Amino acid sequence: GENVEQHPSTLSVQEGDSAVIKCTYSDSASNYFPWYKQELGKGPQLIIDIRSNVGEKKDQRIAVTLNKTAKHFSLHITETQPEDSAVYFCAAKGTGRRALTFGSGTRLQVQP
Amino acid sequence: ETGVTQTPRHLVMGMTNKKSLKCEQHLGHNAMYWYKQSAKKPLELMFVYNFKEQTENNSVPSRFSPECPNSSHLFLHLHTLQPEDSALYLCASSHSGGDSTDTQYFGPGTRLTVL
Numbered sequence: 001g002e003n004v005e006q007h008p009s010t011l012s013v014q015e016g017d018s019a020v021i022k023c024t025y026s027d028s029a030s031n032y033f034p035w036y037k038q039e040l041g042k043g044p045q046l047i048i049d050i051r052s053n054v055g056e057k058k059d060q061r062i063a064v065t066l067n068k069t070a071k072h073f074s075l076h077i078t079e080t081q082p083e084d085s086a087v088y089f090c091a092a093k094g095t096g097r098r099a100l101t102f103g104s105g106t107r108l109q110v111q112p
Numbered sequence: 113e114t115g116v117t118q119t120p121r122h123l124v125m126g127m128t129n130k131k132s133l134k135c136e137q138h139l140g141h142n143a144m145y146w147y148k149q150s151a152k153k154p155l156e157l158m159f160v161y162n163f164k165e166q167t168e169n170n171s172v173p174s175r176f177s178p179e180c181p182n183s184s185h186l187f188l189h190l191h192t193l194q195p196e197d198s199a200l201y202l203c204a205s206s207h208s209g210g211d212s213t214d215t216q217y218f219g220p221g222t223r224l225t226v227l
Contacts, residue, residue: 034215042221043116043118043204043220044155045218046216091155093214098160098162098167099145099216100157100216105154105155
């Protein structure tokens with residue numbers, strides 16, 4: 001089955017700096033890679049996703065890159081703000097799999 | 113706020129109690145999921161239902177019993193739980209459980225404490 005590794009487990013940055021979270025996956029058939037943000041007391045919320053036919057996708061301060069050859073994908077947050085503080089999860093899903101496989105999460109702390 | 117609601121938001125129960133968690137989605141989706149989130153395993157898939165049929169049971173103990181009466185509602189019936197079952201139980205839905213690029217939308221979760 002699919003295995004998703006996520007690093008780092010915790011990340012602390014200064015407000016205005018960039019943050020990068022990396023994930024690797026094991027199943028070369030995976031072709032959908034979403035990122036979720038989970039704030040305290042809430043369920044995970046989708047913030048961006050990428051499909052395997054593109055290498056990069058951007059939405060304002062958030063971008064995701066995908067390297068299918070190396071089987072890794074990354075979340076980039078620029079100009080971080082205190083409200084970006086949360087736990088971020090990457091996930092992967094492939095054809096024939098019925099649900100997402102999640103990484104272990106990264107706790108991002110943005111210091112004002 | 114998402115179109116997936118869960119009740120109750122918090123639940124405390126003894127090991128001999130029987131309780132049920134409820135999930136409802138207002139997105140017109142056909143697939144629904146139960147996940148368990150704890151410190152040991154952040155997001156662990158439990159069950160998948162597609163068009164009311166269970167399509168995946170991720171080796172979940174029988175003290176957890178899911179029920180999906182229609183595509184909009186999903187229940188998780190709990191009985192004789194153990195303290196290690198204390199966790200956040202998350203429900204999610206997607207358009208179809210068979211599409212590999214289907215986005216999943218999560219509810220806020222039920223925080224369960226087993227005494």
